[in-house]
Amino acid sequence: MTGPGLIERTPWDCAALGCDAFELADAGAEAMAQVGAPGHYTVRVDPLASKESLHRNGxxxxxxxxxxxxxxxxxxxxxHAAAAFDLPPPLEPLLAICREAFQHDRFHRDFNVDRRLADLRYANWLKTLHAAGKVYGLVWEGGAAGFIAHEAGKLVLHALGAKHRGRGIAKHLWSAVCADLARGGARELSSSISVANVPALNLYATLGFRFRKPLDVYHRVIP
Ligand SMILES: CC(C)(COP(=O)(O)OP(=O)(O)OC[C@H]1O[C@@H](n2cnc3c(N)ncnc32)[C@H](O)[C@@H]1OP(=O)(O)O)[C@@H](O)C(=O)NCCC(=O)NCCS
Structure with missing residues (x-):
């Protein structure tokens, strides 16, 4: 029972989690009244808004x-001379990176979601973005180091492989891709990250980004 605008199915989450999945437009009474069928529910809310109805509704x-x-x-x-990108890159090495990289996101932090299913969600997303030609392979000293997927100037999914992480080279790899997106006509670059992801926050700060639109993300699972 999904009403357009108030509650929408998220088929990509459904495919990974193996259950119905929905996103609510807001935490208002009308949207909450539509929560009831078994499945995984998401709602994003202003951090300053009252969370009372969310807690009351599980x-x-x-x-x-x-x-x-x-x-x-x-x-x-x-x-940096060692930093380059591959466009389009071979998918398999990037999928291997994608399957182990993520931990700060809402699905890996949701105690109701099996970690392997959370990994699968991001791997599926990477495959879709790759098929659409939206993925840069990140190359460090000639070897695959990670990926940045983009849509209309937004860096929507990105990661470095474990052996390239924590070495301070991300800014050089991001610089190569950001320069290319700007050359391609992007007037503003943006992304979406978890505030708990301190390496990602500091990476963007180093590259000159500022921050806006914080959103708290809440989940509910109805078995
Ligand atoms: C996000 C990511 C690409 C950053 O790359 P990284 O190699 O870890 O980052 P770096 O080592 O270059 O560090 C980036 C900055 O954060 C700082 N930093 C790194 N870890 C930190 C920590 N634990 N606490 C505080 N600062 C930290 C670094 O000093 C660096 O700052 P600088 O540019 O001023 O030198 C990488 O961590 C990653 O792939 N993570 C897994 C996937 C992911 O979370 N992707 C983003 C969400 S979509």
Whole structure:
């Protein structure tokens, strides 16, 4: 029983989680009244809004998202001779990276979601973005290091492989891709990250991004 606008099915979550999955437009009484069928429910709310109705209706906190953004002309890029990208890249090495990289996101932090299913969700998303030609392979010293998937100037999914993480090279790899997106006509670059993801926050801060639109994400599972 989904009403257009108030509650929508999210088929990509459904495919990964193996149950029906829905996203509510808000936490108002009308949307809450439509929650009842078995499945996984998501709602994103203003951090300053009251959470009373969410708690009364069995929703629990999973994450706070924030949007890094930067006009192309204000990027602080640090190119590096070892950093390059591959376009389009072979998918398999990137899928291997994708399957182990994510841990800060709302699905990996949702105690009701099996970690392998959360990994599968991001792997499925990467496959879809790759098929649409929206994935840069990140290359460090000639080898596959990670990926950045983008849609209309938004860096929607990105990760480095374990052996390239934590070495301070992300800014060089991001610089190569951000410069290419700007050359391709993007006037503003943005992304969406978890505020708990300190390496990602600091990476974007180093590149000159500022932050806007925080959103708390709540989930509910009805078995
Ligand atoms: C997000 C990601 C790409 C960042 O790459 P990284 O190699 O870990 O980051 P770096 O080591 O280059 O660090 C980035 C910045 O954060 C800082 N930083 C890293 N870890 C930190 C920590 N635990 N606490 C505080 N600062 C930290 C670094 O000092 C660096 O700052 P600098 O640019 O001023 O030097 C990487 O961590 C990753 O792939 N994570 C898994 C996937 C993911 O979470 N993707 C993003 C969500 S879609």
């Amino acid at each position: 929703f629990y906190y999973c994450d706070t998202l924030i949007e890094p953004y930067c006009p192309a002309g204000q990027l602080k890029l640090t190119p």
